[in-house]
Amino acid sequence: MLSKIMALIKAHQRIYIYRHVNPDPDAIGTQAGLVRMLRLSFPEKQIFSVGSPSSSLAWISEEMSVTNLPTVNDLVIVVDCANQARINGPLPVAPTIKIDHHPNLDPYGKEVNWVEDDVSSCAELIYKLYQTDSSELVFDLQVANDLYAGIVGDTVDFSTADTTSETFTTAAALRRLGVDVATISHQVTAINLRTSRLFGFVLNNLEVDQNGLACIIIPQGVLKSYAIAWGEEDAVVSLPGKLEEVEMWLMFIESPEGNYRVHIRSKKIPIDGIARQFNGGGHPLASGTYVDSLEEIEALIQATYQTLVGKPISELNK
Template identity: 30%
Template sequence: MTQDILNLIEQSEQIVIIRHKHPDYDAYGAQFGLGNALKAYFPTKAIFLAGDENNLNQFGPMDIVDEKLIGDSLLIILDTSVKQMLAEAIACQGKETIIIDHHQNAPDIPYTFYWQDTSASSTAEMVASFLLDAGIPILADAATPLYMGLVGDTGRFLFSNVSPKTFQIAAILLESGIDLSTIYQSMYQESLSQKLAKADYLSQLEMTKHQVGYRKITEEYLVKHELDPYTASRLLANQLSGIREIPIWANFTEARKDDVILCELRSREIPIVEVAKQFGGGGHLLACGCRVSSWEEVDQVLSALDILLEEKNG
């Protein structure tokens, strides 16, 4: 695997590194971690980092690329393997394509080499592991985004996707001289208004018959708390985690401008990814999502989750 990826990189003078749209810390972290490490190690190669941006971007500006440039490049796609998760402007065919991803989905993007590891905590962990195996140095400007990706996708080493390897990689990244307190402040300090939005969220929590906790976020809530739907969806997805009475939780956010409802599904131990897939989405066994077009469909998602608990309870 390492050699396949390294060969393709070594043979390519022009490389474009992209990741899924509405990026989270893992998407940015894997992208900038790989990009910064490759730029330092292969200074003569032209390396572009592209994709849509949001308020989580504290990593650097994105490069503007077009279809022609991507078509002439080695395209490296991180943290997704499905076309609908790519921003429209960059959903183009590379000269050659590498996909590195830890999600459960089957890829629908043509590729030269596909490396899937659903046991990896994060794509950042996979990228770090590749760089180490390939003997490519990870300096602080690559280690910082990689560490943030790892921390983001594991909820600060809390989720069940954490393995001994996650800690081994984290230890190696720490040795490169990254500044943990700066990292954690930049990731987890929030505004008072965000904290109040979360308090509002909990105050109107709903529950299905068999204890799926959820809330439906409408335009009204978004306007009140001055949140865009994608930020809200990410901010609120895990507000119901760690509650003893709630084994499965979900958040539904109306994104009116795109005419969809964003569904974030989470579970403590019962696999739920099949429900996400049933509604055209995917992700991980216990953390996944989908997009539906009506509140009626949201209720169908809730029933499907509720049935899982009904079956479990016998």
């Protein structure tokens, strides 16, 4: 499979690399790292990053979007995106290669679907690609920085259940190349004063029931009152999980368009099936989707409650 990926890369003069909407450090780091590695390795080729800019992750890469879109003669690679519907940016041709670490429920890559859902981050896969053909692929400190940011972001500083010994081996290899691990870890986890006030809002308004299900709705009015730009609110998503009493949590964040971005998280029980019920997806313990109304919010809460407790809310008091 990796040989086929390399053959496709060598065979195309123009390569477009996409990632998912609402990017996290792994999406941006993987995309930026792969783009730079291919540019260094094949300077005669044109390599493009596609997607909407992310102000909160500009420290990884600000290079996004293109004027000329891919044609059937170009190579399209999508990284860190489980579902084709979540690919960010205009996509006039079908993706040729999918590189991902989420459950492969939507194998949209026409030629290759390289998916390893037991790997902690997509950035790890890009380093594995480099290792398999290090004689032809060029790797420098900036590529290492990009991939390390992706690993730290998706493992939440190496604390998630899918952080493996291979994760640490990859991180160690990147560190030997000169990665400033302290600076990158700080950048991934740092918050500003405006965001710190949102932390306070979440802790003051989070509803936690006796079974360990936590829920909160964050309206656009709250984000605007704290001058939080869309995307900056991601910093609070992991906060409920720090509470001992919480086993699962749902965070509904109103978007500028009026619908709600939903973060579904769990400490032990898989919840990706819930996300798929509502046209979303993700990892077993960290998934997400979008809903359009308060009625859908209630339905999602009901489904999550049933997953946690084993029976519907309506039967709890019988």
